[in-house]
Amino acid sequence: MITMTEKLREQFDAGLLSGQELRDDFTIAQPVHRYTETDHAMWRTLYERQATMLxxxxxxxxxxxxxxxxxxxxxxxxxxxxxxRLMRATGWQVVAVPGLVPDQVFFEHLANRRFPASWWMRKPEQLDYLQEPDCFHDVFGHVPLLINPVFADYMEAYGKGGLKAHGLGALDMLARLYWYTVEFGLMRTPEGLRIYGAGILSSQGESIYSLDAASPNRIGFDVRRIMRTRYRIDTFQKTYFVIDSFEQLFDATGPDFTPLYDALRDQPTLGAGDIAAGDRVIHTGTREGWGDSEDI
Known part of the structure; x- marks a missing residue:
């Protein structure tokens, strides 16, 4: 597993930190002078493509x-x-970081209504896929929902919960909740299923796949179920969990998770594509095209 020191070394070598001061909270001043016309063109291409197809x-x-x-x-x-505009609406702000930051630092930022966003843009050859989140993913995908008061409160609560989970050895369970809601969540609306997860919103392919494909499962939101469910980082998701509203999401994650963590430690984890007894299944996936690599 790559260490944070090695990750920072990678960032220095890639020029993501070169000539910039890395503060104690892993933030930097957004280096707006370093954006090239290629960077701006990439943002423009991605924005126009996603705004149109969403x-x-x-x-x-x-x-x-x-x-x-x-x-x-x-x-x-x-x-x-x-x-x-963000501060006026919900008291949140975006802070620039060179890339991934330590878990504890990430939770501290969220708990204090700061969203850490990578400042750099993907390269043209990474138009459709890159493994690490860039500025487009973080800013276009995540930041608009921080205007919503309920979702903004959920993100703050998640950060506070993360600080607690860090000390309880439960980060794996809490990470699954973030993955299946903030990154890859769907919502049921009167008009049909809709996307709210940033990992989907910033991806042309998954924006189509998550709603239209017969392959993945779509299952009603359940905190316990999600915390037991592994996920995918190398392919589209095998399962999407569906909320009815942000109020449902906030209310379900409001209670102290300590007893829940204790209860779930004795239960087996579920594969990313499993359907379990008690699931509120909206759609059972055909499993077509599923890879055989390991879930996380």
């Missing part, structure tokens, strides 16, 4: 957040400009 696929709360933020469509956004 119509009728994304939840209304995301669209409302995007409109309220007035996010730049043509150039990589200046975080300070975004923060003026």
């Amino acid at each position: 119509k009728g696929r994304v939840c209304n709360e995301f669209l409302e957040g995007l409109e309220t933020l007035g996010m730049d469509k043509h150039r990589v956004p200046d975080f300070e400009a975004l923060n003026e």
Whole structure:
């Protein structure tokens, strides 16, 4: 497993930190002077593609957040400009980081209403896929929903819960909750299923696959079930969990998770594509095209 020291070394070697001060909280000043025309063109391409194809696929709360933020469509956004609107709406702000940060640091930021966003843009050859989140994923995918008061409160609560889980040895269970909600969550609406997870929102392919494909399972949201379920980082998801509202999400994750962690430690984990007894199954996947690599 790669260590944080090795990850920082990679970031230095890639020029993501070169000539910049890394603060104690792993943030940096967004180096807006380092964005090239290629970076801005990549942002513009991704924004136009996703904004067009997400119509009728994304939840209304995301669209409302995007409109309220007035996010730049043509150039990589200046975080300070975004923060003026974001702070007024929900007290959140975006802070620039060179890439992945330690778990404890990540939770500290969320618990204090700061969203750590990678400042750098993917390369043209990474248009459709990259393993590590870049600025487009973090800013376009995550930030608009921080305008929504309930979702904003959920993210703060998640950060506080993460600090506690870190001391209880339960990060694996809490990470699954983040993965299946914040990154790859779906919502049931009167108009049909809609996307709210940033990992889907920032991906053209998964924006289509998550709603239209027959291959994956779609299962009603359940905290216990999610915390037992492994996930995929190398392919589209085998299972998507569906909430009815952000209020449901916030209410279900409000109680102290300590007794839940204790109870779940004695239960077996489930594969990313498993269907379990008691599941509220919305759609049973055909499993077509599923890879045979290991779940996380």
